[in-house]
Amino acid sequence: MDNIIEIKDLSFSYKDSEGKLHPALHNINLNFERGTYTAVLGHNGSGKSTLAKLINMVLTREDGEIEGSVTVCGKEVTGDISDEDAYNIQCRIGMVHQNPDNQIVATTVEEDIAFGPENLGVDPVEIRKTVTEMLKAVGMEGHEKSAPHRLSGGQKQRIAVAGVLAMHPECIIFDESTAMLDPEGREAIMRTIDELHRRGDVTIITITHYMNEATDADRVVVLNQGSVYMDGTPEQIFSQVEKLHSVSLDVPQVTELFWRLKKAGKYNGELPLHTNEGAEALASLLKVKRD
């Protein structure tokens, strides 16, 4: 088994300006296998963004107290790491942030996508090829010369994704990347993530608090108050509706519906996760009733 990220006994506390510690993560043990798609769920303050920032070295020992270790691509990033190693790892782990406006550096779309490869010193001819390819990968062909401020939120976020993809990372972390988007933009980003996952050469970690964005993942990790609360396939996680409700997390709407039907004794199959499965189950349920 090839793990791109290994987290062992990790605890982290933020240090504020007065030196007081604010614990954020307790004793986390998680491995992320290469090429998989994992969704990390949790409330605000559950520590999910902290985890991402530790993986990508945005948070270091200067920002707080770290116990345990995070190993990325075989290098321990929480310990002593040379600047050169840190730089290499940051280039291999891409990150898409929440606010699309704060990730776009350049004044035209093509130059923004080129920003990463330009930093790596890639040949301009090669960059041109990458830009075309990545715009296609996120479904934004023909926008090369557009000004970012004329695009919608969803389009901007897709440009940000293309900019990260252009660095050919081995892993992409989507840190609440859909939180500021309208439903249409959210849909577009989720489609892009699915498409990336289908191509299979990149490890995907999405951090979100929208439950229905986790249903397409291979694996769901639920964080609660800084600890791993649940870990399993979406089917395993979302079938434990009571356990999720007890920490006031929801399940996807369609799952909730069938869970209630089940509780009322009207349904006794598997709880569906996707709307179309739900529709089918509902249709057969109604058919049985009519017969």
Next chain:
Amino acid sequence: MIRDITLGQYFPGNSPIHKIDARIKIIMTLILIVAVFLASSELSFALLLAVSVTVFLMSRISFKTLAKGLKPIVFILIFTTLFQIFFTRTGKLLFEWHFIRIYSNGIIYAVKMFIRIIVLISTTSVLLSYTTSPIVLTDGIEGLMRPLAKIKVPVHDFALIMSIALRFIPTLLEETEKIMSAQKARGTDFSTGSLMKRARSLLAVFVPLLASAVRHAFELADAMICRGYRGGEGRTKLNRMKMKFSDVVWLFLTGAVLAGVIILNAHPVFTLDAIFGI
């Protein structure tokens, strides 16, 4: 709406003037400015006027646009022209009425000053603002300053600062609009009251705007680090500026105009003085 603002006064187009390399345009502008200030004889002014009309016609910018661009200087134009007419006391007396005396040199200086200002403003705005996008202009300035990097001038950093500033103007404008609406909804009055009172109510816009700009800066810095940015060293560029043969021709022509102005200054063939018969 604020989303549709154009940065600077750039008018996209495909004219020969649009196609000149930005670095060449900057140099051309500088040469023409020097020529405008060197010009003294009537023929050299005629040459400059002809050049600026040609450049304007070739750029295919509408006259209306140019006139709009010249509007802010109308006052200065009228003021300096009148100043020259009424306060020059040399040459032949042409007209006298009570205390107003107009001399021949006054008319000549006024015409020259008029042409000087018009040529100066119209060529710089046609060459730089109207036909060069701010982004390309930034690249051009960076390209021209590149040799300075050898003496440790942080050229790349300046260029990055400029292009990020350009990139964030629309974002910050959009945010200003949002904050103003939010503050209006909370009862802030931006349009009535004394100047002091209005300035104070604008504070309610500037403080949140500044806070948000700082947040933008931190998050952008994180995003740039995540994308492997570590200064200008070893960076390549997607769109490198390439000098074309036509750019060299343009530079040569501009040089010829400067030479023409100098020659015509030294050999006054045809002067207005002759017309007034002094």
